[in-house]
Amino acid sequence: MTGSPGDGGLLPRCLAMIFNSIGPFQAKRFVFKLDDKNGVDVQSEVEALLERQRREALPTPKTPAGKRQLDPEFADMIDAQDRCRAEEVDEDNVYGVFVSYIEIYNNYIYDLLEEAPCDSIKPKPPQSKILREDQNHNMYVMGCTEVEVKSTEEAFEVFWRGQKKRRIANTQLNRESSRSHSVFIIKLAQAPLDADGDNVLQEKEQITLSQLSLVDLAGSERTNRTKAEGNRLREAGNINQSLMTLRTCIEVLRENQLYGTNKMVPYRDSKLTHLFKNYFDGEGKVRMIVCVNPKAEDYEESLVNSLFPFPPALLFLFFPGFLYSKRFFHGPASFPLEFSHPADGFSHPTGPEEPSPAELFFQSFPPLPSCELLDINDDQTLPKLIEALEQRHKMRQMLAEEFAKNVLAFKTMLQEFDSSVASKENYIQGKLAEKEKTITGQRSELERLEKKIKTLEYKIEILEKTATIYEEDKRNLQQELESKSQKLQRQASDKRRLEARLQGMVAETSLKWEKECMQNKLWVKDEKLKQLKAIVTEPRAERPERPSREREREKALPRSVSPSPAPAAPVAPLRPRRSRSAGERWVDHRPPSHVPTETLLQPRVPRAITVEAPSERALARCDRYLLTHQELASDGEIQTKLIKGDVFKTRGGGQAVQFTDIETLKQESPTGRKRRSSPPDPDPAGDAADSEWTDVETR
Template structure:
């Protein structure tokens, strides 16, 4: 039977609290002042990209100015110290408090990533400042060399003092010159990277723990991992290429580089030397865009081993389970580049392809993580597609904080690449990483190191007091004994054949034993033993009281620590909420600015529209006035021409009538002389001046049934008096008065059905410009359709004249239009007939004489 696969240890408990990936942006200065810039820093959290001149437009035919927000934006005047205080200092504090961290720089080639990470003399970057802060914080609490030892499985072992001493002696024997900080020669590149006034230190360092720092330096070149600190023997004849390393997973499911060199360092200078030793092996090349372009991703790993001291506070606790190992990874990613710009060939082209492929895999992993978190999906993140993402897989799964510094070059040539970098950074900010769980610490009471040191100081003080004068006697013998009490010689064994150290140590111990016996005898002689015992008993009671107070103090410290932890948790939560509020506030400000700009544009357009509308109304009013004036002018002109034409036609008709009358007079001359003029039988024949009656026209339409006409003497006729509202009151003496009449403004069937007579009062302009009134009379009949019809039978004209104009007319009327003299001996009948014919021919009934349901009047 096959054996069962051993169970893997369970993963660490997950934490529901998550923090977003902190993304910062740093803008480097332009190389030359005359270069075109495409980036503008709007605020300490927002930058804006401008499309450079001469670049092709997008699908819409235009380029829009795009804004991107970050946790913080560092301009061209930002110092390395300010950048470190905001970005890397919190990660170093977490490292000292047993939490992991990942910090990497990202950007286009030549954007200042290596300078941000490494720095220059006098301007140290994030890496040297992180090392300096670590050693400034844990310097007094560092363990001796080789007390902590890597176990080659991403863990640490704790050795006792004897094993550590043997390892130190073995190392010293292999090197001719001891490597101590005082004798080590520092490379001039790192001599003055950090000034003393810029040194910083972490707070709340556990003084009851012992620390040790290990560093390793690797590079990922063409998707292979190489150890930059590995020391291989140099063969000038056939040099061996470096061997690539593989990735493995430890018992806590964390990825690590198997077989990677881990160097224990005890000072900032020693760590600088190790870093520079590996930096010289890193692959760089000269390209068209960067003189020292990184051709690989470099990863500098700082491991901090921490273990509590024993109960006495002297040595490290020999318990591997109590050892906490935290690490900080500082990654300098190679810059993305386009071969069309770098003109890379051969190896450079292959390197660029692998760099771009690894960065593309990083983007893909971030996209899948973002999609899983925002959409609730459970897609597999392709960490294994690249060594970079596979190595830092555990960080995105919640093993530490993740920070990214996006470095950008503001020159216009890098606009398109910078646009892609900004989109990736914007997407990365939306990914949240689980907050690491605090690791438990040893349960010993705090302050062991301080108590041990205080106890040593107290013993030294008592020894000095006991060596003083007693009862006025001279302390000559005791002082001589104390002076002869020499310290122990060095007891480190140089090798297995060392026969000098042990005899020397035995001899020194025997001498000290003899001196001790003499001191005891001296004290016995002086009789101070009882006093010493009394002091010891008093000291014991005081120590018991101090121990009791320390126990209470320890409980208070635990309570304070719990409260501090709670305060830290609330502060972190408050910072997270403040960060979200800040993002929302920035978004609100952006929206408010957009709203204000759109509102301003809307107001300007409304004002312009109002101006156009007022101009349009003004133009309409002006055109209406012009049209009205033109219409009145043409109406007057047309009316004048019509009146003139009517007058002309009337004159011609009058001439013809006069000729006919003369001819009739010649033919019937004899008959008219024998006749007597008859008196008119009707009252209406007695027409005053200028009031004429035309003969009754012949009915034009068939009648259904004529109404019964009553006698005129009976007075039963009813009239429909039709007076339009447009008539003008002339205030004349002769006014038409029709008794028993129905007055209407417009004819209607109801009024016509009740009456048998119809009269229309019509006003118009005469040929001489005066107003004349016409009374058009008619009889009402029923039609076959059941309606009412009016048959006009008579027209009476009332006209006003100016005496001057009348005299002129009479003079002009004495001669005809053809110059012949007119006869003046007309009879009354002829005159009236001629006037009647003239009026009938010149009458204009107008459109008002045709009514709905009535037949249209025919022209005679």
């Protein structure tokens, strides 16, 4: 397929034909873009430019097509001359070429252009690909690498890169034997230009996609000649099985075309025939080139290989020096195949015609003497002629008798042969009937399996769609989770700021409250100091004599005038108090804000139910109510009030409390009291008056 140095093969010639024809009409790179479903889309100029810039930014070095340095291994196989081109090329269209290269190894499909990750410690084996059917019912390899190329050299370089990955092995007959079938696929995309001829129309319906597949089939092998063992034996079995499936498909197609039958073609028996199912069904053309070896020891294999692309009706083989013809099956001799060996200088015979069997038969008779009579008295010519004719007559009778015997023997042989053929035909008919039943069962099983495969493919498609939906939901949920986590983080930060702010406000409030308490204390002390100063600075009068007690007793005390009677206030009706000996129960209501004091006198109520908030249930079980209330006095000390009341039932069936009296508990500092002492000097001097007060609280 690649040819030899100096003489390019089928592949370089096909590539040269394509690029010589569409060279000036090629679209810019990445204008055409293949999708994952065996289709093609058209990108705008801006999108193609961005794609080119992105590819150029990659670290892989790119060599321009005009300055490409060819590999010396295949440089001689490419002919740069423009000798072949297509004449009728539409100039109002643009074209793009894509190539891909796959191999079918042990009935598995592998991508030869796939870049596997480099791992010298544990190399990853290549992954097999699967066949899919697109919306136009064309078969394609899913996930196959397709490269856009712009020249014959670039396309052949891509082919050569994949050719190095192809599986080959050493056998007894071939040092580099192909162990797989390779398929080099060339796709040609064609799209029309707009009315101005500047831009490509981005209508998918206007795009035409053509495909050329060049297949290099591995040769059939005989184990007794190749001495294959282990993996080589398994590879040879898969190769022969795929070739046999290909031959079976061709024979069934030919039978359906000749006799109008509708037999099922077993495409699915092999990945090779399944891939090219559309070509055999009439949506393409198939051409097969058979390579045979002229050696005599390879005659049988050459004969078997020659039966692949042609109907096995009549096969003619031309060899130097003789003509060999053999009929394999009964039927019309259509599509004769002629093999010649130009190396031996032999072609169709053009020399003198060979004598026919009749001429050879007449030449075996004795020759006739001359019949010319030159003299009337000639008595020798006629006797010689009569003798020759008699000899010929005797020979003719002998030949006739021998021919009659041969005819009888041949008739007997034919009768025996007919009887044997009839018996064999009956036997074959029975076998064929059994085979037909087996084939019918297998066909029904295949139809069932095909339906099952279609159902599974449909389920797989549904699962893929479901997985896509789940992936989108997962992404949406992840985005929502991220947004909520960000919101929670913002709320936590706001909460921390608010807590810090509240702590600051609490500290500020407590400081303010302490400041106000200090100011109140200072104000009280200032007032006291002012009063003391007023008393101290007041002018003193003469101190009267202190009367003795006897004089005081003697003096009659004047009766004070009684005040005028005040208007009598309405007296509240007295309520009957319950006896304390009757076992009273109290509700001790202490709010949660109650601050414990360290005083010796603590309110202690026997048989009390302590609550933080009064409830109807607690009031119904008790007779008395006690509320403990704390407040700040004017001197800054805590003052506790015990508010007592009676509990009684209301007309509506509820509980009410009527307060009766209040008890006050107050804690004072002893340093705040004023004590007066007797002065030793009664001199009322202004400066000495300050010494009369011995215990005065100062700031």
